[in-house]
Amino acid sequence: GAVVSQHPSRVICKSGTSVKIECRSLDFQATTMFWYRQFPKQSLMLMATSNEGSKATYEQGVEKDKFLINHASLTLSTLTVTSAHPEDSSFYICSARATGLPASPQHFGDGTRLSIL
Amino acid sequence: QKEVEQDPGPLSVPEGAIVSLNCTYSNSAFQYFMWYRQYSRKGPELLMYTYSSGNKEDGRFTAQVDKSSKYISLFIRDSQPSDSATYLCAMIKTGNQFYFGTGTSLTVIP
Numbered sequence A: 001g002a003v004v005s006q007h008p009s010r011v012i013c014k015s016g017t018s019v020k021i022e023c024r025s026l027d028f029q030a031t032t033m034f035w036y037r038q039f040p041k042q043s044l045m046l047m048a049t050s051n052e053g054s055k056a057t058y059e060q061g062v063e064k065d066k067f068l069i070n071h072a073s074l075t076l077s078t079l080t081v082t083s084a085h086p087e088d089s090s091f092y093i094c095s096a097r098a099t100g101l102p103a104s105p106q107h108f109g110d111g112t113r114l115s116i117l
Numbered sequence B: 001q002k003e004v005e006q007d008p009g010p011l012s013v014p015e016g017a018i019v020s021l022n023c024t025y026s027n028s029a030f031q032y033f034m035w036y037r038q039y040s041r042k043g044p045e046l047l048m049y050t051y052s053s054g055n056k057e058d059g060r061f062t063a064q065v066d067k068s069s070k071y072i073s074l075f076i077r078d079s080q081p082s083d084s085a086t087y088l089c090a091m092i093k094t095g096n097q098f099y100f101g102t103g104t105s106l107t108v109i110p
Helices: none
Strands: A004-007 A010-013 A019-025 A032-038 A045-051 A067-073 A076-081 A090-097 A106-108 A112-116 B004-006 B011-014 B019-025 B030-038 B045-050 B054-058 B061-066 B071-076 B085-093 B098-100 B104-109
Touching (some): A004 A090, A019 A032, A019 A112, A076 A090, A106 B045, B019 B085, B030 B061, B071 B085
Parallel strands (some): A010 A112, B011 B104
Antiparallel strands (some): A019 A076, A032 A090, A067 A076, A090 A112, B004 B019, B030 B085, B061 B071, B085 B098, B085 B104
16 A cells, blocks of 8 residues: 655756656545655655645745646646756655645655756 | 764675664654665665554564664665665654654675
8 A cells, every 4th residue: 555656766957947846646546645756875855745726835945936846636636847958957856645644754756857958 | 962863874784684773762752663675777666664662573574663762773684785775764752753864885706
């Protein structure tokens, strides 16, 4: 149980393109989802916390107009990297926490490797 | 001082060794403790989840929590090359705030 699906797993696109990444909880409902960025050999860096039906909370230094987050249902959150540039190339990972459980752990997707040419 | 401290390693052990991975924390408000395993180019996978002091065992893995010392450990018995990964500790405070360690890189040499 507690499967989180992230799609696509790999994206290569030209500079200036907008890229949408989907995060789905397959067998549980998730009021809260998280978006992380990870550089090679470094730890997870939280970008934003997404709550179903409300605006996402962004961490300091993360541009909300650059990284658009939508959490329209209890099983789906999306991250759109708008007008992506080479410096946005990174590994993006989502996670989800089950609704209704006290102190439930985060369950992670398998990440999206984004390469901007 | 970070709220959660984890030695980044790298840690290299021979196959079959017992591995000990550790994290310390500074705030007694942490009540729930997790260990994740992350293979290269993959998302972290939840290995262990516990909320009380003492030991929890799952196969070759044992999670140990010592709340009085603010110290948690993950032991891996009979380590295998497939255990080579980065191991992250994570903790939840009362109030549901989530904190991760920086991860320890482990290599098990055949």
